[in-house]
Amino acid sequence: MTSHIPLSSSELATLWMTYQQKTMSQRLLEHFIEHAEDEEAKEILTSTHNKIVHYIERIKQIFEQEGAVVPVGFTEQDVNTEVPKLYDHLFDIMFLRLLKQMSMGLHTLHLSMAHRDDIVSLFQELTEFTQGVYSKCVDYLQKKGVLVRPPVVSMPKEVKFAKGTGYMNGMKLFSEKRALNTVEVAHIHYAVETNILGMQMITGFAQAANEPEVRKYFIKGKELSKKIIANYTQLLLASDIQASSTWAGKATNSQIAPFSDKLMMYCTSIFCSFGLGSNALGTAFSLRNDLPLLLIDTAKDILTYGQEGRKIMARNGWMEEPPQMEDRIDLTK
Incomplete structure (x- = not known):
């Protein structure tokens, strides 16, 4: 049981930051889902949105259980799904992939700053979820032929050590x-x-x-x-x-x-x-x-x-x- 263990300042901070970022992602996804032109892309966006809403509610419950005020974050007032789309086809998944790149690093960092079992579990789940969404985005973009690949290089045939400061x-x-x-x-x-x-x-x-x-x-x-x-x-x-x-x-x-x-x-x-x-x-x-x-x-x-x-x-x-x-x-x- 962890109910008698108060949140540390680090845990409160990371939960607060995560709430801000997840509510932002929720609103962005609502616009992208409304204008998705591809069923596979829409499924990725929708499933991600639903899971994010789930985690927002979990964080909200922790705040309430601890007697802390729930942050405002971003609400329905911050998105209008009835306007024309702002970006062309494929931007939605490209953007989601980048959001997940950022989230993977943040969740791992936040996991290392948590001690209470329920907070550790939350960030472990968020890390696994984020990695899964990232993989879906990569697969989708590779199939569409728009994923930017780094330059190719010849494979090294021998080990070398630097000689001097040159x-x-x-x-x-x-x-x-x-x-x-x-x-x-x-x-x-x-x-x-x-x-x-x-x-x-x-x-x-x-x-x-x-x-x-x-x-x-x-x-x-x-x-x-x-x-x-x-x-x-x-x-x-x-x-x-x-x-x-x-x-x-x-x-x-x-x-x-x-x-x-x-x-x-x-x-x-x-x-x-x-x-x-x-x-x-x-x-x-x-x-x-x-x-x-x-x-x-x-x-x-x-x-x-x-x-x-x-x-x-x-x-x-x-x-x-x-x-x-x-x-x-x-x-x-």
Whole structure:
């Protein structure tokens, strides 16, 4: 029995974050389901939506049992399913795949921060569920021929060790840079792939946003994604590696918002946080000296952009505050 064991601050925090993200996903899926053009895609979207609603209710029950206020998250007011679709065919599953990529990492992290049996069980189930949805999305997109695959490389025939510091060369003015290794290419390719989808997403948001300030912010985000794609593609081309792309998932010409500005701003904030995390991994595992400098510079741009977005959300009353620790200084005044 765990009812007598109070939630820790970490468990409360991870449940709160999960509730925000799942209610956002619920509303996004409602629009995608309404406009799904393919029965298989609709089945993936619908089954995912139903399971997400189940987990939202479970988290809600935990809050209520603990005497904690249930977060607002995102409600029926944040989606309008009766407007034209904002994105072309296949964007829905491409976008769901990316959401599940983010969720897999978050659920695993949150699992490692949980101690109470029911919370551990919840995040174990969420991890398994998310992996299953991700696999369905990959299978579907591969069948449609639109899944962007990383570059192919010749298989290594011998083990090599770096001799001296020349392997990390990338900064010296007159020396030739070595070709990228597969670890570096993996992170660069992933950044290009996710920023292409992010650019498509935010293009639709820019067309449909209601507030001029929000529309301007999304246009700025689109330009930032284009800059990142161009810089990282150039890195690949310098090593004679062709960057992959896809024709699918573009925004339509609709200018009618299916989502509230609040939801679109939060979704963009999540993408910024995910981009920073991915960037940090790329920086940590890049061995050529010039790569971390570019990645750090990109991270600064993403961080600045994300902070600007949070200010817009706060000014408009769209930023729901996480549960707060007791202010002991204030309580002892």
